[in-house]
Amino acid sequence: MSRDGLTAWLLGAPAVACIIVLFIVPIGYVLLLSVTDPTVSLDHYRRFFTVPLYVNVMVNTFRTSLIVTVACLALGYPLAYVMARRNDVVAVVFVAAVGLSFWTGFVVRTYAWLVILGNKGPVAATYALAGWGAPPQLLFTSFSSTLGMTHVLLPYMVLALYGVMRKIDPSYMRAAESLGARPFGAFRLVYLPLSLPGVVNGCVLVFTMCLGFYITPILLGTPKDMMISQLISQQIEDLLAWGFASAIAVVLLACTLILLGLYNRFAGLDRLWG
Amino acid sequence: MGIGAMARHIPLVLASLVAIFLVAPMAVIVPMSFSKAISAAWLLDRLL
Numbered sequence: 001m002s003r004d005g006l007t008a009w010l011l012g013a014p015a016v017a018c019i020i021v022l023f024i025v026p027i028g029y030v031l032l033l034s035v036t037d038p039t040v041s042l043d044h045y046r047r048f049f050t051v052p053l054y055v056n057v058m059v060n061t062f063r064t065s066l067i068v069t070v071a072c073l074a075l076g077y078p079l080a081y082v083m084a085r086r087n088d089v090v091a092v093v094f095v096a097a098v099g100l101s102f103w104t105g106f107v108v109r110t111y112a113w114l115v116i117l118g119n120k121g122p123v124a125a126t127y128a129l130a131g132w133g134a135p136p137q138l139l140f141t142s143f144s145s146t147l148g149m150t151h152v153l154l155p156y157m158v159l160a161l162y163g164v165m166r167k168i169d170p171s172y173m174r175a176a177e178s179l180g181a182r183p184f185g186a187f188r189l190v191y192l193p194l195s196l197p198g199v200v201n202g203c204v205l206v207f208t209m210c211l212g213f214y215i216t217p218i219l220l221g222t223p224k225d226m227m228i229s230q231l232i233s234q235q236i237e238d239l240l241a242w243g244f245a246s247a248i249a250v251v252l253l254a255c256t257l258i259l260l261g262l263y264n265r266f267a268g269l270d271r272l273w274g
Numbered sequence: 275m276g277i278g279a280m281a282r283h284i285p286l287v288l289a290s291l292v293a294i295f296l297v298a299p300m301a302v303i304v305p306m307s308f309s310k311a312i313s314a315a316w317l318l319d320r321l322l
Contacts, residue, residue: 075292078285079293094289097293115303155296
């Protein structure tokens with residue numbers, strides 16, 4: 001090996017060692033555990049895909065992730081659009097709002113929703129003030145869980161959209177309008193297609209993060225709407241079923257990898273962060 | 275103001291609502307942290 005080649009290998013060695021020690025070894029151990037605990041077999045995988053309860057958890061995880069992704073996109077798109085299109089104090093305020101939310105720990109934000117939606121929270125207080133009677137049960141429902149997750153993941157969607165929208169030249173819209181397009185037509189035919197990479201980035205980011213979400217559904221949700229991460233935690237903490245929990249973790253990892261693989265195939269993973 | 279001019283403000287209105295949604299938990303939690311209990315009871319006591 002030439003001197004330059006050896007230097008390159010030595011410079012890359014710490015990074016490779018980090019990846020091996022922090023990622024490959026733990027994941028490999030989980031994979032090994034899933035097929036060897038307590039005996040060498042694929043029983044855990046067979047059980048996961050044949051017992052309706054576990055299939056339902058899987059389906060619920062994907063359904064919740066999809067709902068949260070769509071909600072984040074619907075809420076995040078207008079905010080990112082205004083942030084990217086304006087250069088005044090309004091844009092600064094919106095960027096500050098996103099930054100404030102982004103930099104506040106998601107456990108804190110989840111607890112905030114616990115208070116807001118609780119029996120003595122502002123929503124209940126508004127109901128009492130308006131004389132509408134007892135407030136509906138908002139906490140520990142699918143609604144509260146989805147709302148909390150949407151709130152936690154919304155900044156990721158906004159930042160992914162903003163990164164792409166900021167690069168769209170404003171003169172394109174002006175050119176479309178000067179050629180006779182109405183504002184909405186110019187948006188639909190020019191701006192929206194150009195912002196689609198941001199939409200895809202944001203959706204992949206939010207969906208993959210949502211698949212493994214744990215704290216927010218635990219604190220705000222209901223056991224009926226269990227997510228896959230809760231199932232893993234339950235198997236380890238309550239039942240000490242390390243083998244089965246490892247198999248579920250491997251399935252979750254495989255789902256995420258398939259999603260990222262598809263994204264890489266059609267868009268390229270290097271574009272995920274804008 | 276015409277409908278077209280009003281329509282131009284729709285993104286701004288939507289973005290403002292989303293920004294409020296983003297900061298609402300912090301905006302509610304911070305005043306509550308100064309009250310005796312983690313609840314909005316203190317607010318109700320003053321208003322009712």
